[in-house]
Amino acid sequence: MTTAALERPQPSYLAAGDTLRSWLLTTDHKRIAWLYLVTITLFFAIGGAAATLIRLELLTPQGDLVSDETYNKLFTLHGVIMVWFFLIPSVPAVLGNFLVPLMIGARDLAFPRLNLLSWYIFILGGAFTLWAMVSGGVDTGWTFYTPFSTMFSNTHVVLTAVGVFVTGFSSILTGLNFIVTLHTLRAPGMTWMRLPLFLWSLYATSLVMVLATPVLAITLVLIAVERIARVGIFDPALGGDPLLFQHLFWFYSHPAVYIMILPGMGVTSEIVAAFSRRRVFGYGFVAVASLAIALLGFLVWGHHMFVAGESFYANLVFSFLSFMVAIPSAVKVFNWTATLYKGSIALDTPMLYALAFIALFTIGGLTGLYLASLPVDVHVTDTYFVVAHFHTIMVGGMVTAYLGGLHYWWPKMTGRRYPETWGRVAAVTLFLGFALTFFPQFALGYLGMPRRYHVYPPEFQVLNVLSSAGASILAIGYALPLVYLIASLRGGPTAGPNPWGARGLEWTVPSPPPPGNFATIPRVTEEAYAYTDADRE
């Protein structure tokens, strides 16, 4: 990797302006990444608070901590906040915003002001949603199924829908920015097939963001119209069809789960390569697999509706396609594993998170295949098996990858190193806490405990108590990085440009980078992950 010419020392992007105004009116992608980081951490805390109350309630078989309606509001809050205000923005808006220009050798994204606007839109959407929550919440579940949401719920459905609608535009603009940036601002010599796999994942994610989110937008508009005007779009008595809602909702929401997981896969590729000191095995296949996941992800939405009254033939097709979409994901898992083989492995904190991701994503994905099998799904749909499945992928996979990426690029973003021992402790704590929280839930679902119930038969209590106990360990796993990462900002040892000895353009600039990233735009002459035997000594 040819580096930029000798760089005169410049102030880092963190030091270039320390007024509130310089942060709130910044167009520097690196500062915008921090704006998002702080915001989504706050939302994660809110979603986590709801989860805490849920797990506390579920310690006993009776509904004794909260009322039925409050419980409905809690899991709705948890879902809405975690999906739209944490998971979807997490890696793209924080790590993506920070790294996309650096990784391609550009000074910023294609549309820096649009980038800032997308954060303000995110804030506005969040404000609406929190206003809805504070005014009494919404009890429909994050899935807003009709006719309950449109006709029978007495809670703030429209306000929440407005909040999510607005936030969707933040997603769309981020995706648009990434797509155009990747097409037009790659440095000389940075061909598509030399891009870090993180960027292939973000490109695929951006395609999904841009194409799927508008469908959510129109679906929310339809809910709002029906609720306000009572016109029966989804009301059978007026000729409407609740199933149409489900088709429209899941046409977005299934691709949305790929918006959530693809960036995490990208982070994993980066970390596995760096900490095995090897080029990712089958680079081309992994790159294409990201696109395949994005494409196939649009074709499987019906698997959320197997028992909703679709025809047998529709179910058959969606089941088949759901099996197919597992293939590119499996390709990635195999390729990561092959990358590790004969690699020079360092078990630093980011690598622990990445290994946890590979293991847990595999388990989560395999349980998805159980759900894709029609006869099994009839038995476990709407049970805790589904809850465990998606949490394994989203928490065991996505949150793990996000934290791994945060640790990996923390020195670059802050110029500081976090305490490595604490990092490892936190990673292991997270993994163990996760396992204890969610593995019992697979059993609960198989045994028949329905989701979204806070009253359950007494024979399920032991497993529920295990799960809640696990959640408290999981909470420690989240709290530890919060504490030591913030502490490292003040007292941590300073980091050089490349503390991990990794390959990639982002590691050729100072830590933290100056505002314009590169003194001179680099010229790329080698492939991604050009690790040599010398690197593996």
Place this chain on the structure above:
Amino acid sequence: MPIASEAGASARVPFADPAQQHEAASAAMWVFLSTEVMLFGGVFAAYLWYRHADPAAFARGSALLDAPLGTVNTAVLLTSSLAMALAVRAAALGRRRPALGWLAGTAVLGLAFLAIKLLSWRHEWTRGLVPALHAGAALAAQPRVELFFVVYFIATGLHALHVLAGVGALAVTGAALARVRDPGRWNPIELTGLYWHFVDIVWVFLFPILYLVR
């Protein structure tokens, strides 16, 4: 946004040159239009779903609309697209005054479209064809016909909002074109044109599926 007064002279960070900046702006407009396709796609999906469920009801609903007025409106919008294309052409040839004139013409026709649409909605209101808000005998006891009108108002309402936004974009484009140093090398007008043509195409699909169902 490109620097209007410096068009052709420099590009803003992070672009290396104006050509790269224009390429990026073009790509952005196409990506944005693809999001609009998906947005309207949801409306078309609802239409297809319900028309498939009861084609006769949709035909009855469609027959209640004022097709001649809708045809006039279609002609207005198509002509506005012609004006827009001529504006882009004039600008590319460096002819500022004619370009501004054609832009104004496009905006006037766009406003005319909106005026005719409002007129037709008012018409539907007095005839009791607005579901839930002002439904009359024609809709009573015909839920599937009422559903047709729900789709009709959502579709045409969403489209009209986009036309309105387009008129705004035309105004902004005109204001910028009036001030730019070298109109012949000023590309944003092409992007406004793309948006306007898109809004026109959506109507070209909406018109037959709403007005011409038999």
